[in-house]
Amino acid sequence: MFPALPRIGRRPALFGSAAVLAVVGLLLWWLLPLGKESPSGTITFSTGTPTGVYQMYGKLLQGAIAKDMPHLNVQLLNSDGSQENVSRVATGKADFTIAAADAVETYVLQGKPGAKRLRGCSRLYDDYVHLVVARSSPIQSVEDLKGRKVAVGPSGSGVRLIANHVLEAAGLDPATDITSSDDGIATMPHLLEQHKIDAFFWSGGLPTNAVQKLSKAYDIRLVPIGNDLVEKLHEQGGASRYYRSAVMPADAYPEAQRGSAVPTLAVANFLITREDADANLTEELTRTVIASRDRIGAVVHAAQLVDLRTAIYTDPLPLHEGARRYYRSIKP
DSSP, X not given: OOOOOOOOOHHHHHHHHHHHHHHHHHHHHHHXXXXXXXXXXXXXXXXXOTTSHHHHHHHHHHHHHHHHOTTEEEEXXXXXXXXXXXXXXXXXXXXXXXXXXXXXXXXXXXTOTTGGGEEEEEEXXXXXXXXXXXXXXOOOSGGGGTTSEEEOOOTTSHHHHHHHHHHHHTTOOTTTTSEXXXXXXXXXXXXXXXXXXXXXXXXXXXXXXXXXXXXXXXXXXXXXXXXXXXXXXXXXXXXXXXXXXXXXXXXSSHHHHTTOOEEEEEEEEEEEEETTSOHHHHHHHHHHHHHTHHHHHTTSGGGGGXXXXXXXXXXXXXXXXXXXXXXXHTOO
């Protein structure tokens, strides 16, 4: 006969069961994704013109979001550019967008609908101002545009805002000293080739595909915008304080620049939303923007300049609480 096994008391049995449950719980916590629920639903993202950097960036970001937040549907909306983008987000017609700092500041200073609800998520990359002419053109400076036909972009675009400021800094009245065309980057290159305009302004990341294509098909050059004009822009105050001197690298448009860098001005772009945007969604979207920099930058070279060290600087907009959470979560 085998000796009788000792009976397990009720209290030790309960302790044993509790220990087993604790171990199982720890294993589940370790193995299963029990963190925040992934954002779901549908959001709208206002981008830009079909051949501009904003739209290309938006499409690539849409793909990155699909990987990181598979339950979130992102609808892209074309737009005329920064000014329209800011207005859409401020008034609830879009949830997120990209916009240049001068357009954001202009909207805020004018006290337009929803301006106080605007919030920043991330500083992205800089737009560079292009003044494009045929290589044979006598135009050598912004001042030389007087009496010329110049494409300055649609009324809702960021390029129209910048073009007007630059023209005024050069002592020209955009309404009377030039014959302005409101064509955008989708049609500007063709009009220049057909000699229907003498020049066009563009503000975008480097390189902008439409300008790159034009430089390979038609002999163009970029007119320099010097430091003297940047100083005069700063004297204008308001949104013009966001313009800074910059140099367009010689390899941005090799055919047009022929090995020469071009002085110009630049302005920062931001990812923006509204104060009432869901904090969890905004945190995760900001995370995706930073994490996808290299993937997006392989196609949109300007996106390579997204920098975690400067991403939090979205002046004149305060950071959205969700974006703030993200930056705090990665702070060493």
